[in-house]
Amino acid sequence: MREKALSILVLVMLGTVSAQKVTIPIPIGVSVAQTSNVALLGREQVIGAQIAEQFFNSQGGINGTPFKLYFEDTSGDEAGAINAFQTQINRNKVVAIIGPTLSQQAFAADKIAVEAKVPVIGPSNTAKGIPQIGDFVTRVSAPVAIVAPYAVKAALKLDPNIKKVAVMYAQNDAFSTSETGTFQDTVKAQGLEITTVQKFQTTDTDFTTQVTAALGTKPDLIIISGLAADGGNLVKQLRLAGFKGLLIGGNGLNTANVFPVCQQYCDGVIIAQAYSPTAPGSLNAAFRTVYKNTYKREPSQFTAQAFAGVQVVVTALRALDKQKKLDQWDLPELRVALMKQILSGRYNTPLGPISFGPDRDIIQESNYVAQIKMDADGKNGKFEFLK
Amino acid sequence: MDLLLQSLVNGLSIGSVYAIFALGYTLVFSILGIINFAHGAVFTLGAYFTYFLIGGQNNGTGLLAGAQLPFGLPFPVAIILGGALAGLVSVGLERVAFRPLRARGADPLLALVSSLGAGLVIVNLVQYLIGAEILSYPTNVYGHWAEQHPSLNLGTASFPIQIRTVQVIIFGVSLVILLALLYLINRTKMGKAMQAVAENPTTASLLGVSTDRVILFTFLLSGLLAGISGTLVATSFSISGPYFGLAYGLKGLAVIVLGGLGDIGGAVLGGFVLGLAEALVPGEYTAYKDAVAFLLLFLILMLRPQGLLGRRLIQKV
Amino acid sequence: MEAFFQTYGFLLVYMCLQALLGLSTYLPLMAGQLSLASSGFYAIGGYVAAILSTQVFHTSGAYPIGYLLLETLLAGLLSGVVAVVVGIPALRLRGIYLALATIAMVEILRVVSLNLSITGGAVGIFGIAQPFSSPLGYMWLVGPLLLLVMFFAYRLEGSRIGRAFIALREDELAADAMGINPTYHKVLAFALGAMLAGVVGAISAHFLNTWNARQGTFDVSIAVLAYVLIGGSRSFAGPVLGGMVLTALPEVLRPLKDLRFIVDGLLLMLAAIYLPQGLANPNWLARRKTAPVREKT
Missing domain, CATH: 3.40.50.2300 (Response regulator)
Incomplete structure (x- = not known):
């Protein structure tokens, strides 16, 4: 015992x-x-x-x-x-x-x-x-490498006359700096001309210097890699400075947080998405x-x-x-x-x-390209599927 | 040529934002010889106050998610009231973070730390209560005409010089604020008292000026200016979250030194000089735009340490 | 006990590194120079180590300590040289003006490091080789370094040069009249601080495993200044104590969840107001006092 x-x-x-x-x-x-x-x-x-x-x-x-x-x-x-x-x-x-x-x-x-x-x-x-x-x-x-090319192709489908492209990105953001590299490679691969590459910081609010420099090169398409607040302000300031061409926003702008910033000016921005709210699946x-x-x-x-x-x-x-x-x-x-x-x-x-994959990196099968559609009052909007 | 003119217009418009941020900053420095690190937080608070006073709803996910006042004031009333509330916060800060140090005659540098702590509290409190999300003012705050004409062309159709209407309004308002401030400081009794305290607090109090009242008034005024300018800037760029004003803190420091520490006109001049310098950076080098401000600051300090308008070296710290 | 060291091993070493950064701001302040450049030299030191260890010294397995020491030496030297070049013109400025000139330097360095390819842009440099198998292992290097620098600062305070520094802090004109060369001593104090900050940066780059433009910023400058002021700016014990306490505080407050930085800010405010002499009050260090502590009025 x-x-x-x-x-x-x-x-x-x-x-x-x-x-x-x-x-x-x-x-x-x-x-x-x-x-x-x-x-x-x-x-x-x-x-x-x-x-x-x-x-x-x-x-x-x-x-x-x-x-x-x-x-x-x-x-x-x-x-x-x-x-x-x-x-x-x-x-x-x-x-x-x-x-x-x-x-x-x-x-x-x-x-x-x-x-x-x-x-x-x-x-x-x-x-x-x-x-x-x-x-x-x-x-x-x-990693953004997969999504970005689709967005550029979608823009070319909407406007086949695009020749000159201006690229802008947030230089203090790791996400945006790697994304812009992919965008620039895609643009060159499509035989388009990059007229200027403008850098900003995610903490910036006023982009008039960059906007003036970019618009001075008369681009048909502008590609922005940044985050919600800076990206949204940049979109708004580009539109108010008279830019009429197409805009592509990178993955960092894929959030409803940009809507209150650029309001009605968000309308029409093409967004490269790693996630789409309207994606199928229960x-x-x-x-x-x-x-x-x-x-x-x-x-x-x-x-x-x-x-x-x-x-x-x-x-x-x-x-x-x-x-x-x-x-x-x-x-x-x-x-x-x-x-x-x-x-x-x-x-x-x-x-x-x-x-x-064997390198432990994600294999994501679906990527989406959407276009922002704002409500009439410019307060809220949604991402509409392009691809 | 049109590019140069456009850059000049850009520079003036962002310069006016720097200038109004710096005004309240420099006011406190001129009286107390200390840098109030909570100024950016008060600037932020003013924008939040006005946003809620016009009946805005909290889009944030903080404790007060979805909250909204049961009423909405017209914007011109709300911005002044929002500024006044920011002024009261500023007075509160003076009581809590600055006065005890002054009463003890402590090292003025400690005020820098206590105001840093106060700023940390305000920013994180806003984050806790409101959230980190972006809040935006409706497009109609400046009336129907401004809403219909969000940007103006100052040039011709073939040589456009575009400027956002909001920026013109900010430019105008900051000039008005500056003139009112100059009047207040040079023509009123309180203004003279402020100058006296700035010159020499001991002599001023011997002459019957109540130093404490002057200091309190200075903080009220500085907070009011911060609150109003925070709102103005937010109508242009949205409130990007609790750190909204802090982003201007560092540039604000550069501005007040450029113009001459503690000099009201100097703060405005410094703002415009910095705005213009940044706007005139050639397109290929915009990556270095932020370094330009500080290179300029460094050079000015080397060549003319008292700033552009400063008359003498103030050695309060 | 073991669990404690596992959880807080990183924090303990980090506290020592921040204490050393505090000392690097204290050294120029000893000579009355309010410099906020420490974070800039910290950044330079970090980049030196990050670039050398990822691009120049190729090793496999544990990174040799000898290489690390060589990096710290080079980082310290480079920082010292930059400090002399910047310091000679900048140190003519006083008080808040000098502080702003040094902030300008920090900010220019940050923007430049974002734009150079050798510094890796926004992503920075990562995968920096590790000389030790755990974060706590760094204590073998950082612990003795801290003790050494503290001992150096202690001896300095009592030395001829240290007394010259303190004389400059108390009254520059009088010190000059007494035959103390202001420029020489100011630049010396500034360069000593810069070298220390560079060394700390080099070790930190390995310790954090990565280095980028977010490391040496205005925010870091201000945080380090707070170490000195909250700790006490009249003896070397102040910045050490301040650096340790303020670094540990957010972790001690972790159970408060969302409220922790609100309380952190409140404590910072209260400490500034109620401990005007700092945590390391010279009155209870009175026995080893080297210079009379003059109350400012």
Whole structure:
């Protein structure tokens, strides 16, 4: 009897020192920029993740086991992202992390997750070299290289007489600087002439210097790579300075946040989209309805990508749970298996079907080109499908 | 030639934005010899106040998502009231962040830190309550005519010189504000008292000027100017979020030094000089536009440290 | 305990690096020079290390410490040279004017680094080789460096040169009359701070694994100035303490979620108002006081 009690005691003690079990509800980390001047993007991502949390938990979570999202703010800088990741990994003991918002932050923080062998899904990191940070890094944000050419072709279809193209981009934004490279290559490949390349900063509001310089070259088409506030102001100022030709807005302008900025002048802007609110699929329809009911506008790409990030993790966890109940796994073991499972799956997300290549980068099958149509009062608008 | 004229017009229009931002900034410096790092936040607040006073709805996802006042004031009333509210916030800041330091005769640099903290609080509070989203004024705030004519051609049909109507309005209003300010400072009793305190607080108080009242009034005026100019700029570019005004903070510093620290006319001149310098950057080099402002600042400091209009070196800090 | 170091290993080293940045602003301030250029030299140092380690020194496996030390040396030297070139004309300016001239330098450097191809534009330089296997490993380098610099600053405060610095801070005219060469000592103090900032930048580039134009900005300049002022600008302990406390604060406040930066700002304000001497109050450091602390009136 005493021996049995002793052996139980030993077993209990061994249990506490051996590797940690996964806690229930299953913790999944979301670390994006909830503060700082990047928060406009971060807030959209938080909303997307929250919608996904509710949606999939109401479906029974992970085969009956609920999961919980842990939000740890990265703020806008690299050190903040690393601190948030450390908290997720070591304190919240998450199985995977969705984040951070900026590519520059990803280059700093993802390495921490790679060392700790924790899967990371970049929701909006589009720079070259993100999956190459390490074995545990992937992303649901397509590098812009795929979308941009379609937008240029769509513009040429609308106006075959386009010859001269002016290109403008936000030089302090990683996303925009890589996107503009693709745009410029496409323009040249189409045999068009680039008349000028104008640079600005995402924090700028007045673009008259760049607008005057660009319009001085008499372009037929202007391509803008920037974010919502600066891109919207630029569109407005180009129109008010008398530009009548076609405008292409990059991926950063793919958000309803541009509507209040350029108001009626947004009308007609062609947008390269990695996500379209009007894309087919029942999941997108459900996601769009929840979003529209709460926020009275169309969900943005950043929101959809964060949703897709959570969805990928949840789907992969469901598959693992079928192999062995999640509460039986040791945490480090689950993290490693989860990364493998994530990369091997195919997911029907609001972004369309996605999977991951051997280089761990996203393979996104559907890309969209839309044109903005504003309401008569110029207050709200929608993205109308072109392709 | 038309390109040069267009650039000049551009420069004047953005210059007037820099100028009105800098006015309130330089006012506080002239009296206290300190730089109020919360000025950009008050500027932002003014734009938010007016937005809600005209009955705007919160598009943001903060705590007060979807909130709206039960009434909407006409824009001219709202902008003055919004400015007045910003003025009150500014007075509050003076009480909380500046006065305790002054009372102790602390290092003036500490005021820089306490105002930095105050600015951080305001910006994050706005983010918490309103959200990070962009808010825009309706296009009709300047009346029907301006809405129908959003841009004007100052040139001819073949040589167009385009300018946005909003920019013309901002230009006009900032000139009016400047004249009113010059009148107030040079012709009224309070203005004379302000000058006296700026010159020498101790002598001024010996002469019966209530230093505390002057300082309070200065902060009220600085906040009012910030609030009104924040609104004006927002009607042109939208409120891009809680960091809206902070983007001007750094340029604002350059402006007030260019013109001469603490000099009202200097702030306006500095604004126009900076605006013109940026507008005249050739098309191939616009990437360096932001560096131009600071190169100019550096050169001016080397050649004429007292600024363009400054008469003497102020050594308050 | 182990979990604590795992979670906060990065933060602890980062606190030390920020303390060193605080010291780099404190050194010119010792001679009365309000320079906000530290973040600019920090940026230069970071780029030196990032470019050398990704494009010049090709290694496999753990990055040799020797290379890292060589980078810090070069980063420090380059920063020092730039400091002398900029400092000789700029240090004729005083107070807020000097602060603004140095901010101008920082901003010009930022725009230039956005536009050069060698600095990687907005994306910057990433995948910088790692000499240590964990963030906490950097403590082997940063810890001794901090102690060394603190010891140097301590000795400096009591040395002939240090006393000349302090004399310049208290009254430049009088110091000049006493035969202290103002230009020489000001440029020396400025260059010492710049070299330190360059060294810190070089280490930080490895530590963060990436370097870009967002690292050396106006915001960083102001944050570092706050370290010195909140910590206390009258002894080397001030910037060290201020840098550590202000860096840790947002992480300590993390449980407050959305409210953390509101409270962070409030604490900054309260500290400025209620701790006018700084966290490192010279009164309780009185025993090693080298210069009489004069209350400003």
